Amino acid sequence: MGQFLEYVKMALDNIRSNKGRSFLTMLGIIIGITSVVTIVSIGNGLKKDVVDASNEQNNTVTVQANTDVVSDPNSITGDDIAFLRTSLDESVQSVSAYTQTSGTIDTRKGSFDAYIWLATPDYENAQYTEPLVKGKYFTDNDVANANMVCVIDELTALYLFGNTDVIGMSVELKVDSSIQNVNIIGIRKTSQEMMEAEKQYQAMGMDKSISLEMPFTVSNAFGNPIEAFPAVSITAYDKEQAASVAKNAVQILNSRHQNLGDSPFIQQKPMDFSDMFGSIMDGVTAFVALVAGISLVVGGIGVMNIMLVSVTERTREIGIRKALGAKTGSIVAQFLCESAIISGMGGIIGIILGAALTALITALGVGGIKAQLSFPAILVATIFSCSVGIVFGIYPARKAAKLSPIEALRRM
Amino acid sequence: MESLIKIENIHKIYNPGENEVRALDGIDLSIQKGEFVAIIGHSGSGKSTLMNMLGCLDVPTSGKYYLKGHDVSQLTDNQLSEIRNEEIGFIFQGFNLVANLDAVGNVELPLIYRGLGKQKRRRIAVEALKKVGLGTRLKHKPNELSGGQQQRVAVARAIAAQPPIVLADEPTGNLDTKSTKEIMEILKGLHRGGRTVIIITHDDDIAAQVNRIVRIVDGRVENDYLNEEREDA
Numbered sequence: 188m189g190q191f192l193e194y195v196k197m198a199l200d201n202i203r204s205n206k207g208r209s210f211l212t213m214l215g216i217i218i219g220i221t222s223v224v225t226i227v228s229i230g231n232g233l234k235k236d237v238v239d240a241s242n243e244q245n246n247t248v249t250v251q252a253n254t255d256v257v258s259d260p261n262s263i264t265g266d267d268i269a270f271l272r273t274s275l276d277e278s279v280q281s282v283s284a285y286t287q288t289s290g291t292i293d294t295r296k297g298s299f300d301a302y303i304w305l306a307t308p309d310y311e312n313a314q315y316t317e318p319l320v321k322g323k324y325f326t327d328n329d330v331a332n333a334n335m336v337c338v339i340d341e342l343t344a345l346y347l348f349g350n351t352d353v354i355g356m357s358v359e360l361k362v363d364s365s366i367q368n369v370n371i372i373g374i375r376k377t378s379q380e381m382m383e384a385e386k387q388y389q390a391m392g393m394d395k396s397i398s399l400e401m402p403f404t405v406s407n408a409f410g411n412p413i414e415a416f417p418a419v420s421i422t423a424y425d426k427e428q429a430a431s432v433a434k435n436a437v438q439i440l441n442s443r444h445q446n447l448g449d450s451p452f453i454q455q456k457p458m459d460f461s462d463m464f465g466s467i468m469d470g471v472t473a474f475v476a477l478v479a480g481i482s483l484v485v486g487g488i489g490v491m492n493i494m495l496v497s498v499t500e501r502t503r504e505i506g507i508r509k510a511l512g513a514k515t516g517s518i519v520a521q522f523l524c525e526s527a528i529i530s531g532m533g534g535i536i537g538i539i540l541g542a543a544l545t546a547l548i549t550a551l552g553v554g555g556i557k558a559q560l561s562f563p564a565i566l567v568a569t570i571f572s573c574s575v576g577i578v579f580g581i582y583p584a585r586k587a588a589k590l591s592p593i594e595a596l597r598r599m
Numbered sequence: 600m601e602s603l604i605k606i607e608n609i610h611k612i613y614n615p616g617e618n619e620v621r622a623l624d625g626i627d628l629s630i631q632k633g634e635f636v637a638i639i640g641h642s643g644s645g646k647s648t649l650m651n652m653l654g655c656l657d658v659p660t661s662g663k664y665y666l667k668g669h670d671v672s673q674l675t676d677n678q679l680s681e682i683r684n685e686e687i688g689f690i691f692q693g694f695n696l697v698a699n700l701d702a703v704g705n706v707e708l709p710l711i712y713r714g715l716g717k718q719k720r721r722r723i724a725v726e727a728l729k730k731v732g733l734g735t736r737l738k739h740k741p742n743e744l745s746g747g748q749q750q751r752v753a754v755a756r757a758i759a760a761q762p763p764i765v766l767a768d769e770p771t772g773n774l775d776t777k778s779t780k781e782i783m784e785i786l787k788g789l790h791r792g793g794r795t796v797i798i799i800t801h802d803d804d805i806a807a808q809v810n811r812i813v814r815i816v817d818g819r820v821e822n823d824y825l826n827e828e829r830e831d832a
Contacts, residue, residue: 193711204699507695510656511756512684512712514677592656596695 191520198525201497212493213533215486216575220537220568221544222479227564228545230472232557237464246426247314248433249455250440251418256448260417261286263452265330265403267443268307268419274439275421278428282436283309284416285403290362292397294347300394301360305403305413311338313420322354322373325402333404338373339397342385346395360399362409369401418455476564480571487530487575494526494583505587506595518588519581526580527573534572538565601668602629603763603795604653609662609672611648611818622648623659624818630797632763635790637798637806640815647768649815650799654687654766655679667763684712688757692769694749696741702728702752703737709760727755731785747778754785758794765789767798771805783808 202209252260263284272282285306292301304310311324317340325336337358344351347358357368385396406413421436423429433454440452498505505518545558611623622645630636640646651657652664655671658679664672671682688709689695696705706724715723728737731751741749750770757765767786771779783805790796790810798805806812807826814821 190714200699503695504697507697508708508712509680510654510683510689510695511709512680514680514712516677517712593651596656596691 190517191524194517194520194524195528197521198528201525202528205497208493209529212490212529213536215489216483216530216533216572217486217537217540219479219483219486220534220572221540222482223476223568224538224541224560224564225544225548225558226475226479227472227561228541228558229548229556230468230475231559231561231564232549234465234468234472235559236557237468246424246429247420247422248429248436249418249420250433250436250452251455253451253453257451259415261415262444262447263417263419263440264415265307267440268309268416269327270443271419271421271436271439272309275432275435278423278432280422280424281309281312282419282421283307283311283313284419285310285313285400286413286416288362288406288409288411290360290409292347292358292360294358296347296349299346299397302396302398303360303362304398304400305406306400307403310400312422314422317376317378319373320376321351322371324373325400330402330404333407334402335367335369335405335408336372337369337399337401338375339371339399340375341377342382343397343399344371344374346397358399363411365409367405367408369399375400483571483575486533487579490526490530490576491579491583493529494522494580495586497525498522498583498587501587502590502595505590506592509590509592510596515588519584522584522587523577523580526583527576530576530579531569531573534569537572538568541565541568602665603632603634603667604628604630605663605665605668606652607663607665609652609659609664611645611652611657612660615660621818623652626662626815626818626820628813628820628823630795632795633790633793635787635796635810636813637800637809637811638813638815639800639803639806641801644815645818646799646801646815648818650766650768650797653797654689655682680712684709684760686762686764688760688762688765690750690753690757690765690767690770692772694741694746694753694773696749696752696756698741701738701740702733702744702755705741705752706756706759708756713760723759724755727759728752730758731755745778746774747781750774750778750782751785754782758789763795765794765796767796769800769802770798771802772800779805 250263252262254260268282268284275282283306285304288303288305290301290303292299308324308326308330310316311319319338320341322338324338325334328334329336339347339353341351344353347353348356351374353371354374355371357370360367360369389395403413419436421432423432437452437454441450444451508518542560545560548556548558606626606628609623609626610621613620613622624645626649638646638649648657652659655666655674656679658674659672662672663670666682666686671679674682683689697708700708703721703724706727707720710720710723725734725737728734731754733748733751733755736744736748741752744752750773765786770786771782774782786796786798787808798809800806809826811823811825813823
């Protein structure tokens with residue numbers, strides 16, 4: 188330990204007596220560490236923004252049959268949903284379920300393949316839906332009477348009729364062999380994004396998207412009656428309530444279906460977009476940091492280069508030291524300390540600059556980024572910069588230590 | 600009495616094969632404790648190679664070197680480093696001081712490799728510098744000292760660790776008359792103090808000041824005699 192401090196002191200003396208050169212050598216490491224720390228911090232901030240934003244939307248939960256217990260997953264009936272709606276009334280915005288089928292619609296403009304959502308009335312306000320712009324949604328009454336009514340979106344209206352002023356009109360819908368006249372009672376907004384996407388699909392020659400939302404009981408008329416749904420979506424007023432609402436719903440369904448076995452219903456694991464996006468973000472950050480990390484390797488080669496120059500310059504000193512009793516290990520330790528200290532100091536300066544840059548980016552609000560300093564990244568940067576010094580210092584240090592004292596003393 | 604240094608039939612051959620150079624060609628030599636010896640010869644005679652052998656800076660191609668009765672002719676680099684540190688104080692023609700260390704720092708060097716603590720090292724180094732008359736130049740770097748002063752720092756470095764042998768390779772080769780006289784006085788003082796002092800030189804005037812002269816010609820000992828007409832005692 189005492190000896191080690193000796194080498195540290197020797198290294199510091201030598202770095203001090205070559206200030207300019209030592210700083211220029213550090214510069215490579217400084218730039219590398221600064222960029223890695225800054226990039227990881229920006230990535231961190233972006234990820235946090237996205238995860239926060241997506242967490243805000245997670246106030247919808249889905250309860251579904253536990254397929255390990257129940258043989259037929261379609262076991263949530265319309266009655267169950269109506270019951271849930273009344274039981275949970277205070278705490279939820281909507282309790283909805285749907286199933287899908289398809290058919291064709293014939294109009295003067297031609298024949299279209301149509302996508303049919305067979306839904307419960309609360310589907311009006313389910314997650315990821317756009318608001319109605321005209322008319323109204325179907326009601327419990329429509330469901331009870333299996334009324335042939337539908338709600339279509341603006342895009343469908345445009346495709347079928349050329350305009351959206353179509354409330355009260357009807358379309359001829361064919362499902363399997365059954366043909367029904369369906370009355371249009373409401374128009375749902377089509378989002379701007381959807382409009383844009385559809386334009387591109389059309390350009391690619393894909394079919395026009397025609398979709399209808401209808402009371403699920405109309406399935407009787409199409410000869411394929413729907414009694415039950417595989418899952419029910421419940422949207423609470425806020426995220427905090429969602430979990431307890433889901434628990435309640437599972438309990439209610441379980442007690443209504445005790446004949447199906449032990450706990451036939453479970454909460455579906457929410458599709459966690461925040462996790463997915465978080466890991467994508469992590470990947471991108473890691474990649475960019477890796478690219479920046481290459482500059483660290485370049486910096487390390489700079490350290491190696493200057494240490495080699497230093498060994499050549501100090502050949503005589505090495506000879507003197509060896510003549511006076513320095514062993515191979517002492518010379519290696521002396522030069523390794525020097526390169527490790529140079530790159531370690533570069534690392535520390537780099538971290539400070541990186542932290543400053545992170546604070547600056549956040550303060551200036553460039554692109555609305557709230558960069559967040561990552562402590563694991565700082566730790567890795569520190570360890571990495573020191574190891575760069577040691578790894579790239581080994582070759583010059585060994586070269587120095589292997590010099591024969593006679594050779595070294597002979598050279599001027 | 601066992602010799603301090605005993606060399607038996609030492610050869611050092613460079614480039615073995617066609618263009619081989621026999622720098623040392625069968626040297627026998629023994630030196631007792633407390634002797635004051637000059638090894639003299641022209642450049643190319645092999646005296647520097649002999650000095651490298653004696654100083655454990657190099658190992659012979661063949662032959663034996665017993666230092667205090669131990670065979671050191673085939674030791675490893677690290678073992679040789681240890682012996683140099685313990686047994687030998689070097690004084691070189693070109694002073695060989697480390698430029699960015701001050702006088703004390705230079706004298707401390709062999710003590711660092713001996714593993715002494717900072718306080719102790721410093722005390723010994725300052726003591727040694729006072730002995731060579733540089734008590735007022737402790738913090739001077741080599742380039743702030745005259746040639747004679749630099750060589751005195753080197754002498755202090757050679758004696759600080761109290762090695763039994765002081766090996767001086769052309770110690771006055773780069774010095775003016777006055778400094779030469781100073782350094783020789785210090786070396787004589789070391790001899791009087793019981794140290795074994797070996798000077799390698801090509802200068803007969805220097806050789807004339809010692810007790811025993813070993814003349815090397817073409818890698819062999821040409822003659823080895825006691826210096827009866829020594830100039831001063």
